[in-house]
Amino acid sequence: MTLAQVAERAGVSRSAVSFVLTGRTDQRLSVETTERVRKAAEELGYRPNMTARTLRTGRSGTVALVSDFVSSTSHANSMVRGALDALRERDTILFTVDTQGDAGQEKQVIDSLLDRTIDGVLYASMFTRAVTPPALLTQVPFVLLNCVPAVGVARAVVPDEVAAGRDSANELLRFGHRDHIWFIGTLPPGVTGGLSWRGWAPLALSERLEGIRQALADVGAELAGTQMVDDDWTTEDGREAVTRLLATGAHPSALICANDAVAAGAYQALHRAELRVPEDVSVVAFDGSPISRAIDPPLTSIALPQVELGRRAVELLFDKEAQPVIHRIAMTMVRGGSVGPAR
Amino acid sequence: MTLAQVAERAGVSRSAVSFVLTGRTDQRLSVETTERVRKAAEELGYRPNMTARTLRTGRSGTVALVSDFVSSTSHANSMVRGALDALRERDTILFTVDTQGDAGQEKQVIDSLLDRTIDGVLYASMFTRAVTPPALLTQVPFVLLNCVPAVGVARAVVPDEVAAGRDSANELLRFGHRDHIWFIGTLPPGVTGGLSWRGWAPLALSERLEGIRQALADVGAELAGTQMVDDDWTTEDGREAVTRLLATGAHPSALICANDAVAAGAYQALHRAELRVPEDVSVVAFDGSPISRAIDPPLTSIALPQVELGRRAVELLFDKEAQPVIHRIAMTMVRGGSVGPAR
Numbered sequence: 166m167t168l169a170q171v172a173e174r175a176g177v178s179r180s181a182v183s184f185v186l187t188g189r190t191d192q193r194l195s196v197e198t199t200e201r202v203r204k205a206a207e208e209l210g211y212r213p214n215m216t217a218r219t220l221r222t223g224r225s226g227t228v229a230l231v232s233d234f235v236s237s238t239s240h241a242n243s244m245v246r247g248a249l250d251a252l253r254e255r256d257t258i259l260f261t262v263d264t265q266g267d268a269g270q271e272k273q274v275i276d277s278l279l280d281r282t283i284d285g286v287l288y289a290s291m292f293t294r295a296v297t298p299p300a301l302l303t304q305v306p307f308v309l310l311n312c313v314p315a316v317g318v319a320r321a322v323v324p325d326e327v328a329a330g331r332d333s334a335n336e337l338l339r340f341g342h343r344d345h346i347w348f349i350g351t352l353p354p355g356v357t358g359g360l361s362w363r364g365w366a367p368l369a370l371s372e373r374l375e376g377i378r379q380a381l382a383d384v385g386a387e388l389a390g391t392q393m394v395d396d397d398w399t400t401e402d403g404r405e406a407v408t409r410l411l412a413t414g415a416h417p418s419a420l421i422c423a424n425d426a427v428a429a430g431a432y433q434a435l436h437r438a439e440l441r442v443p444e445d446v447s448v449v450a451f452d453g454s455p456i457s458r459a460i461d462p463p464l465t466s467i468a469l470p471q472v473e474l475g476r477r478a479v480e481l482l483f484d485k486e487a488q489p490v491i492h493r494i495a496m497t498m499v500r501g502g503s504v505g506p507a508r
Numbered sequence: 509m510t511l512a513q514v515a516e517r518a519g520v521s522r523s524a525v526s527f528v529l530t531g532r533t534d535q536r537l538s539v540e541t542t543e544r545v546r547k548a549a550e551e552l553g554y555r556p557n558m559t560a561r562t563l564r565t566g567r568s569g570t571v572a573l574v575s576d577f578v579s580s581t582s583h584a585n586s587m588v589r590g591a592l593d594a595l596r597e598r599d600t601i602l603f604t605v606d607t608q609g610d611a612g613q614e615k616q617v618i619d620s621l622l623d624r625t626i627d628g629v630l631y632a633s634m635f636t637r638a639v640t641p642p643a644l645l646t647q648v649p650f651v652l653l654n655c656v657p658a659v660g661v662a663r664a665v666v667p668d669e670v671a672a673g674r675d676s677a678n679e680l681l682r683f684g685h686r687d688h689i690w691f692i693g694t695l696p697p698g699v700t701g702g703l704s705w706r707g708w709a710p711l712a713l714s715e716r717l718e719g720i721r722q723a724l725a726d727v728g729a730e731l732a733g734t735q736m737v738d739d740d741w742t743t744e745d746g747r748e749a750v751t752r753l754l755a756t757g758a759h760p761s762a763l764i765c766a767n768d769a770v771a772a773g774a775y776q777a778l779h780r781a782e783l784r785v786p787e788d789v790s791v792v793a794f795d796g797s798p799i800s801r802a803i804d805p806p807l808t809s810i811a812l813p814q815v816e817l818g819r820r821a822v823e824l825l826f827d828k829e830a831q832p833v834i835h836r837i838a839m840t841m842v843r844g845g846s847v848g849p850a851r
Contacts, residue, residue, distance in 0.1 A: 227620060236579035236604050237589035246580035249606060253613070258620055261579050261604040263592060270596070277570060277601055400801045429802035436804055458743045459772035459799045461779055 175205035182206070227258050228482065229278045230310070232289035233266040241291050244310060247475025248287060255483065257284070268299070275301045285482045287475075288312070293323050293368040310478040313368070318489040322478045325493035326369050329467045330376020332498055333421050333449045336465065338384060341507035342419040342447060348377060348391040349406050349431055350398055350423025370423060373451060377421060389417065398423050400456075403430025411438050418507045422450040425457045428464050428503075443505030453499050463501030470494045518548035525549070570601050571825065572621045573653070575632035576609040584634050587653060590818025591630060598826065600627070611642070618644045628825045630818075631655070636666050636711040653821040656711070661832040665821045668836040669712050672810045673719020675841055676764050676792045679808065681727060684850035685762040685790060691720060691734040692749050692774055693741055693766025713766060716794060720764060732760065741766050743799075746773025754781050761850045765793040768800045771807050771846075786848030796842050806844030813837045 172179045177198055184194060185202040230248060235241045245261060252259050260278070264271040278286070288298050289310035296312040298319065309321035337346055352370060374391075381387050392410045394402040403426060410417070411434065422428035428450035432442060440446050442462060450457065453468025473494050481487045515522040520541055527537060528545040573591060578584045588604060595602050603621070607614040621629070631641050632653035639655040641662065652664035680689055695713060717734070724730050735753045737745040746769060753760070754777065765771035771793035775785060783789050785805060793800065796811025816837050824830045 237585050237592055242580050242585065245606065249580055249608060253608070258605065258613075258617055261606070262601065263588065263604070265592060265596075270601075274601055400798070426798060426802060429804075433804045455743070455769060456799060456802045459769060459803055461772075461776045461803070 171202065171206050171209055174209060175201045177202060226256060227260060227283045228252060228285050228287065228479070229283050230259055230261045230287040230289055231271070231274060231278070232261070232263055232291065232310075234263055234291040235289050236261045237263045237265070238291055241289070241311060241471060243469075243471030244289060244475040244478075247472035247477075248310075248479050249475070250472070251476040251479035255479070271299055272301065275299060287478050287482065289478075293326065293372075295368065306482055308478045308481045311474055313491055320481045320487050320489050321491045322474050322481065323368070323491060323493060324469055324474065324496050326372035326496070327376040327379070328493075329451060329496040330373035330378075331380040332376075332467055332496070333373070333451070334377045334380035336449055336498065336504060337419045337421070337447060338380065338386075340419075340447065340504055343384070343386050343507070345389050345416060345418035345507075346381070346386075346421060347389050347410065347415070347417045347419075348374060348421050348423075349394075349403060349410070350427045351391045351393045353393055353395070369451070373423070389415070394423075394427065398427050400426045400430040400433070403427030404433045405430070407431045407434035408437070411435075411440075417446055419447040419449070419504070422448060425450050425452040425454045425460075425464060425466055428466070429456055429460050432460055442503050445508070447504040447507075449504055451496075453497070457499065457501065462503050464503045465498065465501045467496045467498045470496055514545065514548050514552055517552060518544045520545060569599060570603060570626045571595060571628050571630065571822070572626050573602055573604045573630040573632055574614065574617060574621070575604070575606055575634065575653075577606055577634040578632050579604045580606045580608070581634055584632070584654060584812075584814060586812075586814030587632060587818040587821075590815035590820075591653075591822050592818070593815070594819040594822035598822070614642055615644060618642060630821050630825065632821075636669065636715075638711065649825055651821045651824045654817055656834055663824045663830050663832050664834045665817050665824065666711070666834060666836060667812055667817065667839050669715035669839070670719040670722070671836075672794060672839040673716040673721075674723040675719075675810055675839070676716070676794070677720045677723035679792055679841065679847060680762045680764070680790060681723065681729075683762075683790065683847055686724075686727070686729050686850070688732050688759060688761035688850075689724070689729075689764060690732050690753060690758065690760045690762075691717060691764045691766075692737075692746060692753070693770045694734045694736045696736060696738070712794070716766070732758070737766075737770065741770050743769045743773040743776070746770030747776045748773070750774045750777035751780070754778075754783075760789055762790040762792070762847070765791060768793050768795040768797045768803075768807060768809055771809070772799055772803050775803055785846050788851070790847040790850070792847055794839075796840070800842065800844065805846055807846045808841065808844045810839045810841045813839055 168179050168182050172182045181194060181198060182202050185199050235245060249259055262274045264274055283305060285306040286302055287310045288302060288307055290296060290312035293311050295315040297315045309319050311323060313321050313323055392406045394406045396402055403422060420431050422431055428448050431448055435442060435446055442448050450464055450466045453466045457464040457466040477492060477494060511522050511525050515525045524537060524541060525545050528542050578588060592602055605617045607617055626648060628649040629645055630653045631645060631650055633639060633655035636654050638658040640658045652662050654666060656664045656666055735749045737749045739745055746765060763774050765774055771791050774791055778785060778789055785791050793807055793809045796809045800807040800809040820835060820837060
């Protein structure tokens with residue numbers, strides 16, 4: 166259906182149709198002509214394109230979430246849910262596009278989105294890391310979601326990982342643990358983030374460790390040690406790491422695991438060594454994923470605030486006064502039965 | 509940047525610019541003019557809109573995945589990954605849009621997508637169910653992904669749940685289980701799918717049960733019984749259901765759980781009753797999620813073929829010969845240590 170057909174049916178010029186449907190007010194058209202064009206367009210099912218709608222209303226009612234793997238992995242989806250909730254309140258649609266971390270794909274995607282007129286972009290990462298947003302993004306308002314700018318400044322929303330690290334250590338201190346606390350899940354040098362994520366360094370690791378060390382230092386203590394995983398933060402890697410730790414003759418009173426999956430592996434290794442959680446060894450972890458409820462006893466885990474991250478990113482996107490600074494969102498401890506008194 | 513500015517810089521009419529940039533071949537323009545327009549457009553960074561590109565190439569290079577909750581929950585994301593893999597081979601971008609199951613939102617989303625020119629739609633559901641695709645979809649090629657048409661016919665891709673049900677029962681029969689097999693996870697009448705999913709009936713439940721009953725009937729056996737969950741297929745609901753079952757004095761030799769989370773709850777209930785998996789009770793489930801690896805012993809689970817579902821849906825979308833029938837994709841058993849010989 167073309168503009169020309171609408172013009173023919175309404176018995177007016179194509180320019181007149183264009184003026185009416187794009188909502189231009191700098192041209193004088195009679196009310197009757199305007200009505201005739203609108204009626205013809207409706208009868209013919211003519212679909213005025215987005216550019217026209219945008220010109221008329223000043224916005225397209227569409228925001229895009231451009232990410233690496235957010236919608237194609239099961240990790241960070243609640244961020245999308247938080248964003249959707251906040252956008253629905255603003256009568257705005259969200260398009261989600263995963264680039265699979267490929268810069269060429271990313272350029273093509275953003276090009277294609279700009280062609281289609283959008284009001285803004287949430288530039289998101291599956292896990293917290295430093296990014297270099299593509300230059301194209303400067304053409305629209307954008308907010309970094311779960312990532313921070315590698316250089317310069319930008320509006321960004323990330324979890325408060327340092328505070329979460331402190332909370333994990335304080336929970337153990339509260340139960341009398343102190344000198345035999347191990348951290349499970351440092352990553353091999355040069356393989357930061359696991360091979361599966363192309364060497365991206367997750368800020369979660371360094372910041373959680375920093376918080377843990379701060380809280381222990383506050384009481385004059387320090388970690389008994391850190392145990393590296395072979396590759397990634399999976400249950401299998403966690404099991405192997407804790408099995409190796411126990412084989413060294415170490416007697417941990419508590420383990421702080423890099424995430425819930427690593428903690429699930431720690432449970433398996435402790436179980437095989439006939440050590441009970443929490444009677445013999447306490448365990449605390451990060452993420453608050455369904456795994457934390459599935460393992461037995463349920464795990465004390467400090468939950469990623471994914472819904473809140475998504476919601477805050479949308480609020481910043483629509484807040485014209487928002488400064489280009491990093492906003493840190495608190496993580497919440499969900500207690501299970503995995504922490505007990507130090508023996 | 510407007511067409512008029514490109515025309516001015518190139519020293520040609522606006523019509524000439526339009527003809528060149530939309531790739532129209534029914535107008536005679538000199539090679540020199542064509543080159544001058546292209547050069548001016550490039551120098552000015554003029555962005556020809558998608559409609560123009562579509563007119564020129566016959567396709568926009570964009571497919572949309574419209575779903576209920578696929579990218580905002582952590583359940584079905586691998587479907588998106590499968591679709592992305594298959595689309596990248598076709599140099600096509602995927603836009604994902606979640607409607608949160610709201611019909612008004614869905615209409616708005618599809619309208620908006622059609623405005624932006626797309627080559628086709630994957631209409632997806634978070635879990636397998638019957639759907640009524642919106643009428644608007646008939647304007648573009650579409651494939652139902654992880655759902656089937658409630659009425660009529662359409663191209664659709666779903667997991668082969670009946671075969672998975674048969675496989676689960678046959679695995680237990682192979683280990684000598686027969687007359688004391690219980691199914692955990694039927695849903696309360698009128699609450700099908702759990703309150704959290706607005707009463708949508710998951711086909712997975714009825715079809716898995718049908719397959720289980722077929723395989724047992726083949727050897728002249730039947731289920732010892734089915735145990736209902738209070739609300740949904742969660743770890744907590746699974747634990748409560750198995751706790752109630754054991755309280756009736758039942759002595760199951762094996763449990764077939766509706767999904768991995770329910771099986772995790774079954775482990776917890778068995779553990780509290782001092783029953784070991786698999787020495788006292790064998791457990792098998794469906795999904796193949798990370799939970800199946802996190803619990804101890806790792807669970808024998810029949811995995812949803814999510815990547816393959818996404819990939820096949822894209823293949824059908826681009827296959828002009830594809831018939832409007834339902835394609836069933838095999839589910840694969842991943843064996844853990846949760847099935848042992850019947851006592």
